[in-house]
Amino acid sequence: MERAAPYLILIGRVLLSIIFIQAGWGKIFSYAGTAGYMQAAGVPGALLPLVILTELGGGLLILLGLFTRWAALALAGFCLLSGWLFHYQPGDMAQMISFMKNITIAGGLLVLAGSGPGAYALDSRLR
Template sequence: MNALLTLLGRTGLSLIFIISGWGKIAGYAATQQYMESKGVPGALLPLVIALELGGGLAVLGGAFTRWIALALAGFSLVSAALFHADFGDQMQAISFWKNVAMAGGFLVLAAHGAGDFSIDAWLNKRRGAIAR
């Protein structure tokens, strides 16, 4: 049951980043302008897309999960502070706390790993078989 629940949790955490990464590609110029309006250099957008899309896909597959989860936890917290810290706007406040919650999920994933249904588990089993 733990392996299945971990897979479902990874899936839920990853989908928002995969979808967001694709959305940033589709709306590249608008996203770049929005970032710059918040004081973040638009030149960082390719790195943001790579982290969201690549990191989301890695978490979905369970590859390099602990490190990617730590990176996405940090990204979620920085993003909350830079883009959603307007507590006078209820939607921005909700987005802020949603990012904090996602960071918490990623920290749990970093602590416990990707689970049995993952590329990480497959690689660990393969390494064990080679070591014998």
């Protein structure tokens, strides 16, 4: 397992990055609808550019393994906050599943922040 660790961390980074890149990209193309959804939840739609930057930028940083620990910490916080603001609805099973997904992804990101980006990352090349 020790020999496989660099490859497993790389695959994990790729898999973790996909949801953020896709979500950020999708928000660009459904900007008005996403801003409305945010406003309906009591979050100012004016924050949408920051959300897009966090998801798309953070996802790309995780994918590339650049500033990985900081990006993972930021995205973990983002997952916890957005899970709480948008999905924590104990009476709604579908929303609670999304909430659990968010906190689970945050857990994976915290492991990545603690363990580092692995050998196949720009962070490792820049040291």
